[in-house]
Amino acid sequence: MVPEDHPYGVHNLPFGVFSDGSGPPRAGVAVGEEVLDLAPLLGDDPFRAETLNPFLARGRPFWDETRRRLQDLLTGTAQAEAVRPHLFPREAVRLHLPFEVADFADFYSSLEHATRAGRILRPGEEPLKPNWRHLPVGYHGRAGTVIVSGTPVRRPYGQLKPPDAAPELAPTRRLDLEAEIGYVVGTPSIPGARVTVDDFHDHVFGLVLLIDWSARDIQAWEAAPLGPFLAKSFATTISPWVVPLDALGDAWVPSPPRDPAPLPYLTGAADRGLDLRLEVEIGGTVVSRPPYRSMYWTPAQQLAHLTVNGARLRTGDLYGSGTVSGDADGTQGSLLELTVNGARPMRLDDGSELGFLRDGDAVVLRGHAPGPGGRTVGLGEARAVIEPATA
């Protein structure tokens, strides 16, 4: 029914929310070039909702059962007639924000990114703060401005402080992106109870691609001493298809060596990396291919850290990996790094020079991972066009 080697083949089955013009938004699964309407096929209430949250809240046993049912329906020849009426061409549907975001936290877990950013932003100082190798540094972002791929991003105004001049309110001149992975929590936790590294698969349903838009000049002025605030809160873009952890069984890799050894609460069998391969395209030119597999802190560690103080998880919680950056040139996940804070502009294929993002730039973050039997697991894409600021 679906070509075996399609990145959205039956080995993937990512979940999203779609509408087809004749009916409200509802849950669907991407199957090849089509979207499968889940509620009429499976008859379960959670799929009638306008967000995936009711499905996510059902937890691991229901996720597993749903996946088994879908794989049976999509691979058995006898069921093809039952399935076909519920397939919509993907290009004909509209995709919505797949889940209502409860809390959004964002980490800072690439050693290469943190080191390079530290060197650029605090030259002459030790690039990593003393805590960096001991815990996954993170902060809370704004859940209400997480938007779905395809939504334009308007260049934000903010307070800027030019060197040797008074602060002013102006559109950011240093609009950047950070290429990240976002983890989607389904099963809530009990307030006060710690979620361990090895509880990761019980709570996290899957992942999305995430663009953490960042206004570097607003950030530079506002962030002392409480961290980034309005420099990040205007928009965060996620891909429309939540790829289940179950599709990524072949993508796990050992976590990288760490020195010093993490404290025991940051250890466990689920402390593993994922071989996710990203690609950042700006204005039609691929500017970077960040490798996720070498991230210093893994998603299971981030979840354990997030809850070590007893903070509860809610269905719809989203946490970002932090900028994914590799060691080599052409693998940096932000323009801050790629252009050394704008000082060394890149040449795009159309001949133009890029320091930070320009009005009209189309930004695309794509990703894929190795799947079973040499197949590819598509992570889809998160994209946005930069619109000019309006007062």
Add this chain to the structure above:
Amino acid sequence: MVPEDHPYGVHNLPFGVFSDGSGPPRAGVAVGEEVLDLAPLLGDDPFRAETLNPFLARGRPFWDETRRRLQDLLTGTAQAEAVRPHLFPREAVRLHLPFEVADFADFYSSLEHATRAGRILRPGEEPLKPNWRHLPVGYHGRAGTVIVSGTPVRRPYGQLKPPDAAPELAPTRRLDLEAEIGYVVGTPSIPGARVTVDDFHDHVFGLVLLIDWSARDIQAWEAAPLGPFLAKSFATTISPWVVPLDALGDAWVPSPPRDPAPLPYLTGAADRGLDLRLEVEIGGTVVSRPPYRSMYWTPAQQLAHLTVNGARLRTGDLYGSGTVSGDADGTQGSLLELTVNGARPMRLDDGSELGFLRDGDAVVLRGHAPGPGGRTVGLGEARAVIEPATA
């Protein structure tokens, strides 16, 4: 029907969510020593919900109309018989979290607090960062761990870095509180559209008392360079009764002098202070009486700043004033200040010494404001007992 001089008289009418053991949680208004069950009296759907969000979402015209109807019903003698069946003794009901928190942001807007905290935490440096007098510094917190008054607060574990020793995972030894006011957003805003200082009354329904629990040792270790994270995310306590701005008409005061003058987007007629009088009690001893009226940045400025980048507001957004501290001894809103980071413990009425919070300490934040004709507007209280850490 209600004594005129009661802090919850008809000049106040704060909204909350209660249950009486025979029925689900629902909207109520505190009237003297009783709670008025709104749905059966007013017949409006929003009051049947388990949170105030549907009511808050209706916006200023509906809030005003509801207030007029309630004041008519509660002051007309003819209506007393209609009202009486819907009153429950306050002491007999259970109070719930009054609204579902969308995003929680927290500011840092007392000049006295920021100066004193800067001196204590960064001795020898300029206490205020260069941005402080130009914008209301803030950060995002965790919405999912905002809890209602009366819920115990468990001492959190976290990563600490003792001087001259390796980091360890341990219960915080420096558990603090910050006395704050929290503003409750009702009317959402359009994504990308700025909310001005003078839009304040259209979007904000009212305020609560807010205790921003803070683990100072966790914060000191984790917060570079992205700000406080787990040091604050384990719990934030709010009072159960949301006091409408309409009850505070007599409490407005001119905003304090500022130097330099704020940028135009932080100015407007609604840039005013509020004469809110707070009281912090620990273990039965009043340890501080922080005056809100002198806060450097006002709530209308904070709202304008929060949205200057186009970030939308959602119903249920909550933003904290930042620690309320005055200039004089005995008006500091945190133990960090009251005990100089634990170095000068306070003597409580029971003879014990208090540096930071101890297991078993009962903390109460109370507040009131001047009302019409010399009456008092009660802000109620936010309280919690500190429970010992559990692994």
